Amino acid sequence: MAFIKLNDLEIEVEDGTNIVEAARQHGIEVPHYCYHPGLSRPANCRMCLIDLYLRSSEMPERQLATGCTTTVRSAPPERKLDGKYDVIVRTDSPRVIKAREDILEFLLVHHPLDCAVCDQAGECDLQDFSYRHGHDKSRYLEVKNVPPKKDLGPDILLYSTRCIVCTRCIRFCDEVSGSGELGLINRGSHDEIDIPRSHEGVPIQLLDNKLAGNVVDICPVGALISKDFLFKSRPWFMKKQNSICSGCSVGCNITVEYKEDGLYRIKPRFHEDINQHWMCDDGRLGYHYVNSDDRLQLPLKRVDGELATTQWSDALSLITERISEVEAEEIVVIGSAQGTNEDNYVLQQFAHDVLKTTQLGLFGQQPGEEHKFPQFTIEADKNPNTAGARTVLGSANGNTVLEGDALWEKVADAKVVYLISGVPERSLESTEKEALEKVNFLIVQDILHSEVAELADVVLPGTTFAEKDGTFTNSTGWVQRIRKTIDPPGEAQADWEITQQLAKQLGGEIDYHFAGEIAIAISENVQGYDDATHQNIGDAGVKLD
């Protein structure tokens, strides 16, 4: 640990911490643009200048130092200042304040000041720091540079006029995605970010790697813009909720930004051991199904071969009727790897205690491709909770959970199948389809008019990750929380609530009031989940042993 004096604070920081981070930990803002904790530090924006006292506590070093590249270390006793400080830093001295003003003035000379139409307004570092550290008027009378607006890739637009050439995006593509699509063209004040182009200006390589969306997040100004979010909303009108991405088994920490009428944007949230600062575009842009008009809003039942909407009471009594007609061993219950641990726990309780069946299966999205990047991996398993669902479903009876061909063989022989899907966009393979067609009475709980719902006799409208509380267990054993943001469409309900109602109809005694209660039950009954209560998990998650 190093003992430093930061302005008038005496603080202890870990060796190797830079001044920007050390100050941030103690509530002092050192404005910066090019520095990003997940990237290398070129110190080119010159915004984080600080006064550094290395040799004397009276006189600072002649040159201002950059806070991002200045790391603190404990000094040998003879080099300590005033006998105790390893270094003294001032972020509020007159010349530091002047230097910030000067740099901000330079940053704004060619800036179009088009905040009124800029997507970033409201969450723009240039805006914020100008407001807090800058001049109130410009002395620039000359002509501003107007570099062109560029289409960099499927989801990325570059408004070059707003760019401050901090090169975060370039470093991201070099260091994290390793794909290196971005670079600087021209020189000096004509610097522009661009993708490789032929002499005619035709793109040779688009910014289309699966991590490309991150450059929009790390852009401190409104230069890199997501086409998906462009002109949709002002940031301050959206509410935010911490959650977990449901796109694959990595379990990236995310922030869901939403309004009453649906989700607007998903951004990654820092988690040191899972996704650091990043997430992939599949997860980032894959939320649209939540807002889809195609969402199931009411239960459906098959009438004359066609699915028609019905009342919940009607659907539930129909199911109760058909289930009571068959033997326990003729029923197969299939949980979802898209569902939360809570959903699956209630489901296994339902199967075990009410239906008395031991035939439990697991359904989920088909595996996709694994993508490995220098500092990021997208898993092949496209379900957020395969590990959790498997453990929780099999917890009560110690049964193995049926998956793949073994499951579909059982399904083909079954009379009643209760299948929870919740998978956005999944096509059925022929074996799966054939097996499901053979079932006498197929209950499907889903979110969209999917292929599997089309085969059902009764369809119950479930919810997506954005509409319920619960936990996901990722592939590396982290149990993390998802949180409800918006209300489910129509009369759709959380999956565990539907299961619980079914159980009650069938005379079962499952009675939970909220997801956290189920999590407590899981922590008591499922091996390894001892600490995984919602209270413990919080925003950081809990790692299973």
Added chain:
Amino acid sequence: MVQERRILYEHLDVPNINTFDVFRQHEGYTRFEKTIAEYQPEDIAKMVMDSGLKGRGGAGFSTGLKWSFVPRDIEPRYLCCNADESEPGTFSNRYVLEKNPHLLIEGILICCYAMGIETTYVYIRGEFTLGKKMLDAAIKEAYEQGYLGENVRDTGLNINIYTHPGAGAYICGEETGLIESLEGKRGQPRNKPPFPAVEGVFMKPTVVQNVETLCNLPFIVGNGVDWYTKMGPTYADMRNDPPTPDPNTGTKLYCISGDVNEPGVYELDLGLTCSELIEVAGGLRGEEVKAVIPGGSSAPILTHYELDTRLDFTSLTLAKSMLGSGGIIVMNETRNIVDCLLNIMKFYAHESCGQCTPCRWGTPWVRDIVQRIADGEGRQTTITRPKFGITESGRWGDTGETEEVYEDLDLLENVANNIANVDTMTWNTICVFGIAVSWPAVSYLRKFRPEFEAAIREGKLVTLPVAEATVPPEENYAYQQRIIPKEFADL
């Protein structure tokens, strides 16, 4: 009348000196042979330290001191020869490369021996096609003669030299910009520290030396330290107790251009005055000297009041200027300083690498302001600001009075100082390009303010007579060191 003292350039005009055989007849490689026969590597490093040799590239940093920073336990170490010579007004390395490339090779060999370096990169300015051709041919000959390659002259050293052409960027003459460019990246200077001596080419310890510096080595070794230190003045640094010697030893290749009768490269002892130098170069062309740029276009300008300034590293630093690369540009009474500044600012705005904020957007701004003034479009409005001058204490500071200045001139001075402050010598930029911009901008403006004011007042460029155009030393901070007692005395 001062005479040239040709050492580096002694055999420059010998026909075919670029070939191994002719170079050999003129003591070629004997100094290197003496090095390996008589000295240990540490001896050479000590000799260089004792000789007081200062880097000739621009900063004037002690070569021996630089070598002492190189960690000896990290392999490999590199030597990087800076032959990018991009400072406007400088053209001395070019003649070495084109006419006497073997001298450079010999210097490189001595440096490699002293530092235990096996790989040398010579980064040659892209425009020096002939220079590169000559050097490549000389390197080939040296390989054939066994002075390069494996086991050079049975010393057990394997020394290789690779030449690398630049692509025409001024900033690639900055040592870390050069290294980045050499590594195949954009020529953008690195943050320092770490300095190249610790982390340079391919993140290994690297000695970066100018061509002229390396060419001095054979003569230091060949003729001895005593011989070398007799040339040029050695000052006493009075800031230390007891005073430490501050050597400005050796000769310098002064590149004299502008309004002199015989412009060219002159090899002279360090420490001659400006007037003497103009005499050497055939005298002034024109009536009177208006200004002298002493060290390439980035150096602060000297006025006719300062012609007695000695052109060495220390004296010019005290005069708030610098010797830089020794590119001396003389201007006579016909030259308009606003126009000169515009020319220089156009160059710097074009050459800014664009890496860091103040320089990327400050240099074109400074250029645009000067352009506006030169076009006669300077704003007539004035502002009142505190007047700085010599205060009662005898030091520079706020006099308590105010002065009226044209708004554009205040803006010009302010913007330039925001890139790099010439008064406090602090820069907000990554490299010293920032100060290379604000130095000329601020010094031209402060020393020749009447001409700037005339351009704004008249709405066109007006060339004033020298006496009217120049601000006298008593009135300006730009001359401060000449008023306040010197910290250096003749030893």
